[in-house]
Amino acid sequence: MSLDLNPEFQRNLWLHLGWQRTMSAAIVGLTIAYAIFLVSDFNKVSYAANLILTMVLGMWGPRRAADALAEEVAGGTWESQRMSGLSAWSMAWGKLIGGCSFVWYCGFLALIVYVFAGFRLGFPPGRAGNFWLGIYLVLIGACLSHAVALGVALIRLRKTVQYRRLTITLAQTCGFVVFLAVSGVGTAPVLNESSFTPGTAFVYDSAYSWPLVRAVLGSIFVLWAVAAVFRLMRSELQYRAWPWLWTLFMGFCATLAAGIAPWPGGGMVGAALPVFAAMIILTYLAALADRRDPIHYRSGLLAMRRGDFSRALAELPWWLIGIVATLLAATFALTAVAGIGSDDWPSSLSALLLRLRLLTFDHLSETLVLVLFFMARDLGVLLWLSFGTWRSRSDVTWLVYLALVYWPIGIIMLFAGYGDYITVVLPVAGDDVVWSFAPILIQLVVLGVLLRQRWYQATRGGVVA
Structure with a gap:
């Protein structure tokens, strides 16, 4: 896969990088920076450049990445693009990079001003602990946020029945949240606070600077995000795609959850427990991103009955x-919990879980099983909603x-003194x-009957040969 100058990329460059726009952005940006310097000093110039970087790369960038797809949908040209000879890879990076080309141009203008101000200030460590590390966090956070925004837009496109309108606010919001998480704007990159000490993260009990860990993880997640955009684009172009990438990603997240913690010595x-929680979260996100089309599910079941395992x-x-991965993680968690007493728990972990009332040490194994039942109920409710008239x-x-x-x-039940009945709504x-266990089992039985009825109505009799 190479970054050839395909027609999609060239079209976006023509649309967004005209000489009038590039010259206007440079003149306006440098004029603002010079005006701030005249009325203040380089500290204010640095602060203003940091603010512009955040707004341009973190807020505007994700919107432009999602809008590169939404504009095609709104203009009615997306179907013709799908029928063109462009590959999924060319389409993906052409929109991701070409659609955000003017954003990156404006961002690099602000970055030049910021680096110049940092040079005059002696390259202050800032709140990332290192001037250049702070810049890298902003840039890698922007790359990840743009890829996430385009990925969310593609997911929304898969779930949109009619292509006439594709909202991009959700995609922009997800991208901006990711940008804040990676770049740490507000806690990194450029304020001149020499007394600031970066936080510490423990990776398999080895201590590292938290900004450095964010930089490494952000770089890795950029690769995952680009691969996800490519895979979603292939799916949108009607290529057959097997779920190996998602399976590998869940394994990668499980490895991270097991190894990264804010305290050392967590043991097994x-x-x-973090792996168990991570698998549940990913399962919920996968269910939310899925089309949940009963006809689509029926097609897969029929293919399995025919022996067409590839399809x-x-x-x-x-x-x-995700459910299979969660069950494996639950087995791992139950095995770990079975051989440990409350006195052997890491003090930080114990204090956190008890303060949040997420579990009790006396019935921890039962609580973990309850969590699995509650997850099954929640996914069943989602499927029940998706198979009916409320699908949209x-x-x-x-x-x-x-x-x-x-x-x-x-919370109302706890404060009202009905904590003994909390298992009706919370897995404790x-x-x-x-x-x-009785309340959740009753809910599962009732939901199973309702879901089976919805399935037969949606598929007109279920799976038939």
Whole structure:
């Protein structure tokens, strides 16, 4: 895969990098920087350049990355592009880089001003602990945010029944959040605070500077994000794609969750519980990103019945892979918890979990099993919504359902003195095993009946030969 000057990339360059725009941006940017210097000093110039970098690369960049696709959809040219001879890779990087070309041009103008101000200030360490590391965090955060925004836009496109309009606010928001997480704007890169000491992260019990860890992880996640955009573009262009990339990504995230912690010496438990939590989160995200089309699922089941395992594997939902990974992680967590007492827990981990009331040491194994049952219920509710008339609103409805069940209702019950009945809405096992498991099992049985009925209605009789 090479970065050849394909027509999509050239078209975006012609649209966004005309000489009028480039000259205007340079003149306006340098004029603003010089005006700030005249009324203040290089500290203010540095601060202004940092603010412009954040706004241009972190806020405007993700919007432009998503808009590179949304403009095609709104203009009615996306279908003709899909029928063109461009490969998925050319289409992906042509939109990702070409669509954001003017953003990067403006960002590099601000970066030049910032580096010049840093040179006059003696390259202050800033709040990343190192001047150049802070710059790298901003740049790698921008790359990741743009790729994430385009990926989210492609996911939204897969779930849009009609192509007439593609909202990009969600994609921009996801990209901006990722930019903040990686670049640490506000906690890095450029304020001149010589007394600031970067935080410490422990990677398999070895201490490293947290900004350095963010830089390494951000670089790796950029590769994953670009691969995800390429894979989603292939899917949009009707290529058959097997779920190996998603499976590898879940394994990568499990490795990170097991090895990175804010405290050392977590041991087997300190590795098992974060892996379990990470697999649940990824499963929820995969279910939310999936089209959840019952006809599509029926096609995969029919392919499996015919023995066409290649097609069945290509049709396999990502959330199903997440469920398998979560069950493996749960087995790992239960094994780790079974051989440890409350006195052997890392003190930091114990304090955090107890303060959040996420679990009790007396019934930790039961709580982990309850979490699996609650996850099955939540995914069942999402499928039930998706198989009915609320399909177009199923994502938002499900998120509202999760927010109501897991936050206000549980908190109200705790403060109202009904903590003994908390297992109705939260997976926290108590002394009574029957009462801990009965509510969720009843919910699963009722939901299973309703889901089966919806499935037969949506597929007109289920899977038939």
